[in-house]
Amino acid sequence: MGPKRDASAFILPVARLDELFAALRSRGYACVGPTVRDAAIVYGDIEHSADLPRGWTDDHAPGSYRIKRRSDNAYFGYVVGPHAWKKYLFTPERRLWQLQRAGAKWERTDPPVEVQKYAFIGVRACEIAALQIQDRIFTGGQFVEPNYAATRREVFVVSVNCTQSASTCFCVSMDTGPEVRGGSDLTLTEILQPEHCFVVRADSERGDEVLASLDLDCARSEHSHAAAVGVDHARRQSRRLETAGLKDLLRRNSESPQWQDIASRCLSCANCTLACPTCFCSSVEDVSDLSGDHAERWQRWDSCFNPDFSYMHGGEVRRTTAARYRQWMTHKLSTWFDQFGSSGCVGCGRCISWCPVGIDITEEARKMREAEGVQS
Amino acid sequence: MASKAADVIGTQPLLPQPWVVSEVTRETDDVVTLTMDPGSGAAPMVFRPGQFNMLYAFGVGEVPISISGDPAHEAQLIHTLRAVGFVTRALCALQPGDLIGVRGPYGSHWPIEQHAGRDIVLVAGGIGLAPLRPAIYHILSHRDRYGEVALLYGARKPDELLFPDEFDAWRKAGIQVEITVDNADACWEGRVGVVTTLIRHGRFERTAASAFMCGPEVMMRFAAQELENQGVTPDKVFVSMERNMKCAIGLCGHCQLGPEFICTDGAVFALPRVQRLMTIREL
Ligand SMILES: Cc1cc2nc3c(=O)[nH]c(=O)nc-3n(C[C@H](O)[C@H](O)[C@H](O)COP(=O)(O)OP(=O)(O)OC[C@H]3O[C@@H](n4cnc5c(N)ncnc54)[C@H](O)[C@@H]3O)c2cc1C
Ligand code: SF4
Ligand code: SF4
Ligand code: FES
Numbered sequence: 001m002g003p004k005r006d007a008s009a010f011i012l013p014v015a016r017l018d019e020l021f022a023a024l025r026s027r028g029y030a031c032v033g034p035t036v037r038d039a040a041i042v043y044g045d046i047e048h049s050a051d052l053p054r055g056w057t058d059d060h061a062p063g064s065y066r067i068k069r070r071s072d073n074a075y076f077g078y079v080v081g082p083h084a085w086k087k088y089l090f091t092p093e094r095r096l097w098q099l100q101r102a103g104a105k106w107e108r109t110d111p112p113v114e115v116q117k118y119a120f121i122g123v124r125a126c127e128i129a130a131l132q133i134q135d136r137i138f139t140g141g142q143f144v145e146p147n148y149a150a151t152r153r154e155v156f157v158v159s160v161n162c163t164q165s166a167s168t169c170f171c172v173s174m175d176t177g178p179e180v181r182g183g184s185d186l187t188l189t190e191i192l193q194p195e196h197c198f199v200v201r202a203d204s205e206r207g208d209e210v211l212a213s214l215d216l217d218c219a220r221s222e223h224s225h226a227a228a229v230g231v232d233h234a235r236r237q238s239r240r241l242e243t244a245g246l247k248d249l250l251r252r253n254s255e256s257p258q259w260q261d262i263a264s265r266c267l268s269c270a271n272c273t274l275a276c277p278t279c280f281c282s283s284v285e286d287v288s289d290l291s292g293d294h295a296e297r298w299q300r301w302d303s304c305f306n307p308d309f310s311y312m313h314g315g316e317v318r319r320t321t322a323a324r325y326r327q328w329m330t331h332k333l334s335t336w337f338d339q340f341g342s343s344g345c346v347g348c349g350r351c352i353s354w355c356p357v358g359i360d361i362t363e364e365a366r367k368m369r370e371a372e373g374v375q376s
Numbered sequence: 377m378a379s380k381a382a383d384v385i386g387t388q389p390l391l392p393q394p395w396v397v398s399e400v401t402r403e404t405d406d407v408v409t410l411t412m413d414p415g416s417g418a419a420p421m422v423f424r425p426g427q428f429n430m431l432y433a434f435g436v437g438e439v440p441i442s443i444s445g446d447p448a449h450e451a452q453l454i455h456t457l458r459a460v461g462f463v464t465r466a467l468c469a470l471q472p473g474d475l476i477g478v479r480g481p482y483g484s485h486w487p488i489e490q491h492a493g494r495d496i497v498l499v500a501g502g503i504g505l506a507p508l509r510p511a512i513y514h515i516l517s518h519r520d521r522y523g524e525v526a527l528l529y530g531a532r533k534p535d536e537l538l539f540p541d542e543f544d545a546w547r548k549a550g551i552q553v554e555i556t557v558d559n560a561d562a563c564w565e566g567r568v569g570v571v572t573t574l575i576r577h578g579r580f581e582r583t584a585a586s587a588f589m590c591g592p593e594v595m596m597r598f599a600a601q602e603l604e605n606q607g608v609t610p611d612k613v614f615v616s617m618e619r620n621m622k623c624a625i626g627l628c629g630h631c632q633l634g635p636e637f638i639c640t641d642g643a644v645f646a647l648p649r650v651q652r653l654m655t656i657r658e659l
Contacts, residue, residue, distance in 0.1 A: 096390050099477075101434060105416070106394045106475055142640060143389050143625035254656045281629030284622050288435030295435040297390075302622075302629070309630060311620050313460040323658035331632070338635030 009219035009227075010211060012188070012198040017049040017075070020158070020186075023210050024119040029156050032088060033121030034081065041067060041081035043088075046121050053078055060166035060349060063358025076122055076190050079166040080348050084277035085127055086134055088118055089148050089155075093300045096284065101293040113146045119156040123184070125177030126169075128159060129346040130277035132183055136340045137280050156206060159184035163191075163230030165237045168349030170362055173241040176346045178234035186211060189227035199227040241347065241362040242369065249369055250334035254326065258368050263322035265357050270303035272351035272359075273328065278344050279303070304328055329361060389625050392432045392477030393418035395453060397470045404536050407503065408468040409444065409456040415475060420450045424485030425510030426588075426616060426644045430624050431455060432477025433466035440621045440639070441467075442507030442590075443481065448517055453478065456506035456538065482624040484644045486511045486588050486614060495523040495580035497608070499599050501530050501571050501591020505538045507616055507643075508590050516549050524585075526552040526578040530571030530595070533557055534564050552579050571595060575602045582607035588644075590616040597654050600647055613647040634659055 012020065021031050031046040034053050041053045057070045058078040070077050100107040123131075131152075138148040162171075162178035171177030180187045185207035188198040199219050202211040219227075273279040283302035288295040302309060304327045310317035318324050336344030345361065352360045394415035401409040414420055421429075423443050432438040445454025459468040470476060488496075488511050496515065498508050508527075515522055527546065531537045534557050543553045554574045556567040567574070571591070587603055589596045596615045603613055619638045622628040626640040634653045636642060642650075653659055 097392075099434070104473065104475070106434075106477075108391065108394075110391060138627065141626055143627060145627055146389075254659070280627070282622070283628065283630070284438070286432075286435060286437045292435060297438075304629070304632075309620070312618065313464075317619065318658050320658060327632070327659075330634075335632070335635040339637070 008201060009224055010200045010214075010216035011219050011223055012200045012214065012216055014049075014073075014075075014196050014198070016214070016216075017198070019214055020210075021046065021048055021121075023213055024156060024158075027156075027210070028117050029119035030117060031119045031121050033158075034076070034078070036067065039067060040065070041078050043081070043083040043085065049075065052076070052122075057164075058166065060168040060353045061358075062168070062352050062360045063355055065353045072192055073196065074190055074192065076160045076188075077164070079162065079164065079169060080124065080127075080350060082275055082350070082354060084275070084350070085120055085123065085131060086277055086280075088116070088120070089131075089152050090134065090138065090145070090280060090282075090301075091147075093298060094147070096297040096299050099295045101295070113150050115150040115154055117154045118151070119158060121158045123157050123159040124162055124348075125159070125180045126171040126174070126346040126348045127277055128157065128180060128183035129171075129174075129176035130348070131157075133278045133340065133342060133344065133346070134280060136342075140340075156210075157184045157186075159187045161187065161189040161227065161231050162234040163189065163227075165234045166349060166353075168239060168352045169237050169347065170239040170241050170349065171347040172235055172237050173239075173243060173362075174343060174345060174347035179231045189230060191223060191226040191230060193226050194222050197223070199223050239349070239362055241345075241365055243343070246365060247334045247337050249365075249372065250330045253368055253372060254330070256368060256371060258364070258371050259322040259326045261367075262325050262359065262364055263320060265359055266321050266325050267356060268305045268307075268321045268324055269356060270305040271354045271356065273303035273305060274301065275350040275354040276332075277348060277350070278332075278346065281309070283309075304331070329364065332361070333365065390479065390623065392430070392438070392479045394475045395478045397472055397474045397476055398452070400470065400472060403456065403538050406459045406468070407456060407536075407538060408459070409454060410467070410470060410476065411445075412453050412455075412476060412478070413451070414453075418478065421453055421478075421481060422450050423447055423481035423510075425488055425514050426486035426507055427481035427483050428507070428624075428643060429453070429455065429478050429480030429482065430621075431457075431463075431467055432479075433463055433470070434475070434477070436466040437463040438477065439463045439467075440482075440624060440643075442616070442643075444506040444509045446513040446517075447510050448513070456503070456509075458503045480624065483639060484642055486644055488514050488588070491586040491612075492518070492521040493523070494612075495585035496525045497575075497578055497580050497585050497587040497603070498525075498527045498529075499571060499575070499587060499589040499591070499596075499603075500527070501595040502532065502536070503538070504589075504591035504595075504616070505529055508588060509539065511588060512546065512551070515551070516546070519549055524552070524580040525550065526554065526580050528554050528571055528574040528578055530556045530558070530574070530591075532559060534560050534566070554578065570598070572598045572602045575599065575606060585612065587613045589613065593617070593654060600651070610647040610651060614644055615647055615650065616643045617645060617650060618643065
């Protein structure tokens with residue numbers, strides 16, 4: 001009898017990683033994933049494994065993010081970067097239509113609904129949760145965003161289980177990670193022992209087909225064990241968000257003095273909303289050329305921290321930073337449930353790392369809870 | 377790798393259709409009523425009283441404006457708008473024959489049909505009479521289905537009253553029309569004061585009445601309070617809310633009022649759903 005094998009988990013040797021990308025490319029997918037650019041790990045085009053952040057990791061703390069070298073050659077040895085996958089599905093800027101005025105007629109050029117066929121490489125569990133949240137927003141309601149829907153349907157998700165957490169991570173509190181549970185086509189766990197390789201599992205028919213084409217060896221129990229140990233390691237998170245009663249806590253506290261306290265620190269810069277993988281707000285801009293006969297409408301990411309966001313004739317509804325921060329945090333942790341049936345926060349920690357003054361949503365929620373306890 | 381998918385996904389929801397302005401009526405110094413017919417490619421619009429359209433002025437921008445015409449006349453579209461900024465000024469400057477971009481109709485409506493058999497109170501402030509006018513037209517066409525009907529309307533000044541030429545016809549149809557203005561000179565013989573003060577003059581059965589309100593948020597808050605004081609329960613009161621809107625289809629996030637998307641959950645709400653939200657400052 002040979003060593004014990006796990007019939008559903010396979011081993012992708014590091015040296016064969018490029019075969020995975022080739023298999024995806026031959027099926028028409030453009031691979032996009034983590035790559036090092038400008039001292040950050042961001043999402044961009046991935047041609048081969050050399051484009052990945054091999055040997056890099058990241059340090060996170062409130063208001064700070066820094067990448068640094070690892071002592072090993074792990075490809076996915078970092079946690080999260082400033083980009084979210086939403087940029088591929090809900091693009092930061094998009095032309096909605098063009099109009100040409102010719103005499104008493106308008107000629108409208110409707111943009112084609114463009115389907116990009118992407119393979120997302122290295123999607124984390126919390127990021128899958130964020131994608132599923134945006135799916136509900138853009139495709140689950142009365143009106144469907146056709147570009148999002150068309151591109152999203154084609155996405156091939158190659159996810160990676162986290163084997164380490166950053167100090168800013170709190171996916172365990174939000175029940176979104178660190179282990180991938182669904183929403184993935186192929187799921188990898190990178191292990192360094194007994195040898196550096198990926199434990200691979202197919203989680204969809206598409207995934208099965210790609211996996212079969214790679215003709216990999218089954219994982220042995222020591223591989224599966226090493227993968228499980230890695231995920232357990234990531235599960236140990238010091239940051240927590242107490243979610244029990246959180247929705248109602250924020251609902252009750254719309255007039256809490258805490259908002260003033262936060263506003264005295266918040267710069268209203270909108271970094272948190274831009275980094276957040278679930279924020280979905282957008283605005284439009286109408287432009288026309290010098291002749292005045294050609295007009296276009298552009299859609300761009302917007303943020304509830306922008307003063308104009310709530311502008312009505314006569315002024316902004318949310319004039320103060322306190323009101324804007326309240327909108328952001330209450331939306332994420334409370335009203336999102338009413339609108340979309342889940343929390344709007346997946347615990348990725350980006351808003352904490354990329355806040356220039358280190359405002360921490362988990363800490364602010366804790367203080368809100370405490371302040372209420374003191375008052376009552 | 378890019379391919380067309382319009383066939384599988386359906387149409388883009390954000391495209392304005394061209395309508396042709398057929399008539400421009402100047403109501404007051406800064407309010408204009410536009411009547412328009414479908415342009416080439418645009419279909420007549422079936423709408424319910426209280427719904428709105430996104431109106432687009434070429435190259436300038438697009439804003440939410442309620443429909444102010446008769447829902448029974450779908451071949452024509454009528455909007456009444458006040459020039460307050462870039463887009464509304466451009467729209468108010470349109471001339472007969474000009475094109476205007478329209479998409480809609482959007483949002484919820486006055487549940488006027490569901491409240492047949494009851495007394496009806498319409499409370500309007502300023503431009504707020506425009507979104508209520510389709511409900512008035514509906515009542516006029518089905519007058520026998522309703523009990524007492526009262527329109528309580530307040531404007532800032534006498535020359536800012538909208539649709540004064542129609543008041544007589546409405547009164548003849550058995551609608552009590554009560555008017556008040558905030559400020560007036562000596563020539564004005566009518567009432568002076570806020571619209572809330574008209575409620576006690578309304579001839580309607582307090583416990584058998586449904587109220588529809590449109591106007592500034594503070595006005596609606598006080599009027600709702602006064603109606604409740606007089607015995608109209610909040611679940612029989614409906615208000616039309618307003619926030620910045622960019623998409624009108626629940627996707628851009630701009631119109632949020634707490635958990636509500638005003639564009640798709642509203643703009644018309646049963647009062648209990650928004651009563652608490654209306655008291656929260658800068659929400
Ligand atoms: C559901 C609904 C129905 C409405 N019905 C009517 C109506 O029947 N008649 C009427 O005269 N007005 C109506 N309004 C108000 C009208 O939309 C605003 O007056 C208009 O948007 C002002 O745009 P502007 O560019 O002229 O003003 P600016 O002050 O130049 O505004 C710049 C931008 O801010 C936004 N904005 C400003 N004010 C508002 C506002 N009050 N509501 C939403 N977005 C705003 C718009 O995107 C606008 O393009 C309605 C608003 C809503 C939400
Ligand atoms: S937090 Fe602000 S920017 Fe993000 S989705 Fe909510 S309203 Fe939009
Ligand atoms: S609110 Fe912060 S922690 Fe939560 S999903 Fe958004 S960026 Fe991540
Ligand atoms: S106007 Fe865009 S969500 Fe309501």
